Amino acid sequence: MSSDAPDTGARASRRPESRAIKVLVFAILAVHTIWICVHLGLVSQNLINPWKLGGYGMYTVPNNKARLHVFLFDNQSGGWRELAEGQANSYLFDTANYLHVFRCRQPSADSIARFFDENPHLRYRPVTLALSERILTREPIGESRKIYAKLEVAWGGETKFGYRGELCGEAFDGTRDYTPPES
């Protein structure tokens, strides 16, 4: 800390701080600095959105703005059909997964259940959920949206669903009992 007089016209009194206050201030600064280093490490491994958790990496790459896509199995065509925007809500799913700030964190079973809480018209039907993010492209320089996670959900009756998916190259699966919320 500088003890020289600042060249600012400031003449505020210089009362001494207690040792406890000094320790506290240095500790807060140290914690912040450590977090900045951790943040840098997580960004370098593409594990978090650089724009979040402090925003130190804002304006380095496009904000990934993760978006949920919902696909329904179409019995007539025998293939998957993506629902148009507005045909499914993802607010509860997104918030339960911390807005996908942690890119490679597997969606929790609870978050999938909350998705069906919010979308009663999709309950008991086989659906595939996919997450996309905006990425920087270099040839040519621009940005595009790319799917980076996929999750298939199948139902065993109306009280249980199973799911399996892949995120950041790692497969995961699980089952969960389901009781729809009282309307």
Next chain:
Amino acid sequence: MSITSERSSLFVLADGGAVSDERLAVYLRLALAVAVLSVVFEKLLDLELSLELERYHLLASTVGFVISCILLPFERTSRLGIAIFAVSIFVFVGTKWAAYHNHGWLTVWTIPVALAFGAAWWDSELYRWYLRATLGVVMLAACAQKLLAGTYLDGTYITLLSTSGSTTEQMFGFLCGPDALENSCAWHKFLGTFIVVWQAGVGILLLAGVRNLAFLFIEIAFLLGAGLYADEMNFQVLNIALLSIAFGYGMRPWLCVTCVVLLFVDAYSIAGLLDHVL
């Protein structure tokens, strides 16, 4: 270490000459009030969503920010203002931490800490040092992230903004032709490199304890330029307010008027105002 230099007439003009201790204390408290005001403007934009989602605790916190802003400039109530701000911001962080960008987090690391320095926090040289160190570390962090992303030294990010950014972000598009999309031109590389070097330089100088007024004013000018470019004045006002405390300069009337005007500009966005005018 402190670097001092002869003040040029421009800086003396901006400085407005020496001020009394009492007046300086007012300016320092006012600076923190403007920092909180920048948070108020940010949260006001969320009011409708909070109402829609029935997040009444966030509405209460927004009211807390407003009350904090009113209490902060006055000697007797300043510390209470900080306490109310601290409670309000932690309620917000607890609820919306995943959605927070840089603005909210910087206030978390800088403003509640003032509580530790007693009723006359503005007198604390340690608090000013803490602000300088925090802002210096954050500047270096931003610089390191840009180097890590590898999108500045080669001009990629400037080219990206120039071609697909918002209205103001495209201001440097004229420097390069359409071929820039395949390979950034020299001007965009220069701009990207300049931003990285600038952030590194400012971070180092802040950590080194430089408190020259020329440095403060140049940094304020750079922040305003960056705010104009990114169409994001709110965060710049927060930075300016915190720097003005860190430098022991405070929120002088000219700076206060500038910051408040910028907050209103930010509320409409520069792009929005330009679209309206044009």
